[in-house]
Every structure is written in C-alpha cells, then in structure tokens.
Amino acid sequence: MHVMANLSFYALPIFIDPDSKFKIQEEVRDEQMHLLQPRLFSSTSFPRRNHLINIMQSPSTTTKQLKHIHALLFLKNPSPHLSLYLCNSILLAYANSLNPNDAFAFFATRMSHFTLNKFTFQFLLKACSKSKSLIYITQIHLMTLKLGFSSYTYLMNSLHHCYVLSDQLRDARNVFDEMPQRDIVSFNSMIHGYTKSGDMVSAIRVFEKVPNPNVITRTAMVVGFFRCGNVLAARRVFEEMPERDLVSWNAIILGYVQNRNPTEALQFFRRMQIESFKPNVITIVSVLSACASVGALDTGKWVHIFVNKNGFLLDPFLGSALIDMYSKCGAVELALEVFTCLKEKNTCTWNSLINGLAMNGHAEQALSLFNEMRIDKSVRPDEVTFVGVLLACSHGGFIEEGRKHFYCTVKEYGLNLVLEHYACMVDLLGRCGMLKEAEEIIRSMQISPDIVIWRALLGGCRIHKDVELAERVVLEMEACSSGDYVLLSNLYASVGRWGDVEKVRMIMKEKGIKKIPGSSSIEVNNTIHEFISGNKSHPRYAEISEKLDELGRKISGDGYLAETCVVLYDIEEEEKEQALGHHSEKLAIGFGLISTPPGSTIRIVKNLRVCADCHNMTKLISKICDREIVVRDRIRFHHFKDGKCSCKDYW
C-alpha cells in the first residue's frame, strides 16, 4: 500500500533536532574522497550502489564514513532525487548508527516528497527504539495512523516496543488494544511492558491468553516474577519450560543473584553446563556477582580461567566484575593482578579495587590507589569512589585525611555528599571517640539520615561506652530494625546495666522483633556449605563439634577467656547456643579445618558482624593451627594470621 505523503505533516519542526550535528555534506572535498578510496574503490570504476549500501549497513562503518557515502550518493546521482529504496537504506543505516537521531534529520530534510512505504516507518521506529525519544515516537505513531499503516502487525509491534522501552505503558496498551491482528511478538511485547512496570497481575492475564507461548514468552514471565520478588513462581515457570535457550538460563541465574540467593544462582550455573549451554558475557558477569556475594573463590577462579580460555574480551565491564569478585572473596592480590592486566579501565574498575582494598583492611594502599586515579586523566572519581576512600580512612583510622576528603575533595570534583559518605564519616569519627562531632555532622545534614548512619553512630557509642547518647540515638531511630536493639542491649550489658538489658529484650518481644540468625558459609570442593547458628544438621556435625572441643581445650591452656560481656547480649539466644553448639562461624571454621588440607587458607562469609568471642577464638585458632583464616562479615574483612587480625581489633 502506498499513500502519498502529506507534506505539511513532515514539515513539522519537531523533526529538526537542534542538538543534532547533522549536516548533509553537499560537497565532498578531495581529501575526504581520498580517505574513502581504499574502502570503496577497489577498481577504477565508480562503485555500484549496492556495494555502497552494504558498506553503510555494516556495523563497523563510522558515522563520519556514513555521511561521506551519503553525500557521495547524492553527488553522483544524475537526477535530483534518489529512489525511495535508496533513501530507506540510508535511513536504516542512520537508525543503526551510533547517532540514531540522524535518521530523523535525514527523513525530515530529504524524504518529504516521497510516497512512503512500510519500510520507511519500520526504520524510523528502529531509530526510535534506540533514541527512546518520546517526541519522535508519538509523531511517527500519528503518521502511521494518518497514512493508514496501522494494520501492519510488524509496524505496530515495533511501535509498541518503542512505547514499552520509554515506559509509556498506557500508550503501549492502546496500541496493543487497537491492533487488528496480534501475533506472538505482540503478546510478548505486551507481557514485557507489564512486567517492566511491575504489573504482574496484568502480565499473567495476557500470558494466559497467548495461544502458543514460546521461549521468549516464558523467559519474560520468569524475569517478571523475579522482578517482583516471587522467586518460587519464577522457578516454576522456568522448570516447566519445554525448551530453554541461553537467555532463559541467564534470566534464572541473574534472577537468583538479584533476589539475594547466590547459592541457588550457582546451582543453576552448574545445571546449565550439564545441559551443555555455553555461557556468554552476561552469564559470566552474573555468576561472578554470585561468587562475590557468597565468597565462592574457587568457582570464581574457575570462571576466570574459563574467560581466558574462551577468548572473552577483558573489557572494563568484565574486569570490574572480576576485581569485585576477588576483593569480596578476600583475595586482594588476585584483584590487583586483574587490575594491572587490564588494558582499559573506567571509573567503575578503579572503584572496585579501591573499595576492595578498603574492605580488606589495606587502607594505605586504597588511598594511594586513589591518588593514582586522580593523576590519571582518562577517568574521573565519582560518588562511589569517595565511598571507598572514606571507607579506607575509617578502617585505617585516618581522621585528618578523612576530614579533608569529606569536606574538600568531594566538592573539588563537583560531587554531592550522599548518605554513604555521611555513614563512613560518622563511622570514622565515632570509632575514634569523636562522638560529638559525629553527631553534629548528622544534625547538619541536608538530606535526612538513614538507619545506616544512626547505626554507625551507635557503633561508636558501643566502643566508647556512651550509653546516654546511644539511648537518644535509638529513640531517634524510631526503633524499626532488630540490629539497633541488639546493639543497645549489648551496650547495657557491657556496662553492667542488666535491668536495662531486660527492658530492651521486653521491647523487642513486644514489637515482634527477632534477632536475625547468624549464618556463615564456606566453599569446599566447589560446593557451598552453609551453617546456621546452633544448627546441627550438617552431615559432619559430630566431627566438627569434636574438633571445636579439642581446640577449646588447647586454647584454654593458651590464655583464652570467653568474652562474657558480649556473650550476654541476648541471653535467650545464647543459652540455646550453649546447649546446641556454637556460633555459625565457629561451625564453618571447624568444618574448614577438617575438610581442607593443612596449611591452606580458610575463607568464611558471614551475614552478621563478628562477635568479640569468635574474633578472639579465631585469632588463636589461626596461631595454633597455623592457618590463615579470612572472614568476611556484613561490613568488612578480617584476615587472621599468627594470632592477629588485619582489623587491629577495631570493627
């Protein structure tokens, strides 16, 4: 169907984009022609048009070359106008280029005289889907309606997709509702739209109406369920899929990572390999993230080798993921190694390493890396960088340097102070006993402080036994999460105010606040073993318990005294633990000792912070057993060696 274009329609100024640097070069200068020579003119004759079109459509063609070819076509054309076919080709080339807005400019200036066809619109919509400019989408939508193209399912699907991409769910729905015919693509696009906006109820309603759902339909549902946190439903859809492809596997792996179940994510990664699917970069990055959060160093190393073997491009993306994984597994040397090997680094790469060093207690190294970053002109520090910098200052106890960065350097780079910066600063000051200054900083904040910041102040109160301030802080926090009460009761216990300890426990009971159970995991032979505080269910529990008892006896002869004041922070819980066994990290360490070769490093990941008793005991174990023990707690790392810890007993 061909409809004569309504010229006034195209003349709308909307298509002249003031930001576009687009200019058709009417004349191609000789030297520019010369630049094109080697590519275009293999023989002496003028290249055939199709050849030029092929070059234009090739993804390696730069915008500059594209414009030259474009000008060349006009220049060498005998008649004043090119054919519609040729113009559509140029349009598509611009739509696929790095500057899709050039397509609109070309359309507005060079195509107004044409009787347009469906390809013209298809390519314009292609440009829309890349530029996501709502103003163009609406305009093209109107044109398709006016020129009678709205019965083309392909076109309407593309239009629908554009609206979904730019979060215009209502418009997308209208397009969907008005379509005379719908195919599987229409349904999939609609489902995607609903899941993207979190409307799972509508997505399910559409899903149930799809005559023959395919891989894409089902994968979209998996993603949708994960997005709204319904892990079980996501899993069910996945398990019931008649066929799966790489994208489905990536969706389930990433879904579990994002729903904080990295162990399950790694299980699916393993299953995926059993079923002979070859991972791509997206899989790798998701799996690395899972390894990082669960501390699975062996799996992480395996992935790294896989990356090298299969010739994956080590770009800043993948590099940062590797650095983050190694840092969060406590293997700083390996993180450093990746960093030095990387040819290309972006801000995120630097951030990953700075944060990694800071987390692992290498405060000086983190700060000197930051200074290197400041010299490097190719990157610019951002807010995240300063989180790492301030974290390093706080873990190293560098008050002056911390103040300097907090008050000056952040502003030097034109950055705003965000919640995380305040949290680090309050932590730093609180830790060093400058509780008053810490509190003043909180009071002076432009944004309202969050729970992390109050908790940082509370941490300072605990170290310096400032009960009065702690009480005020807890009141101010309006008492919502259990950690704060535990800390307060902890503090009361440490100064012997048992009556108040009891009171806090009553409040917690009344409010239904439960202490989060401690959980520690350790990776042995590529399997993650998780231990919950006081839980005996591990198959080798008896051996672990025996080992811990044996160590306990050895240690008591070595001057170890249980830290009673901390043990008392939650008596109810503690009694249970004494009857049943030990804190989760002790179980994990015990298991590590009996299941790994002597002398090898034991790595533990813990969901809560290390208690003083475990900290003490771990130090001694590292000495007696001559083992390096690396414990990652909720906030940071502890590297135990020869009876000492990298945190220097501040945490």
Place this chain on the structure above:
DNA sequence: ATAGGGTTAG
C-alpha cells in the same frame, strides 16, 4: 524488519 537476559558502595 518486530519480542525476553547485563557491574561498582553502606
């Protein structure tokens, strides 16, 4: 020619 998957912080 159109539909589903992508890192970094407390």
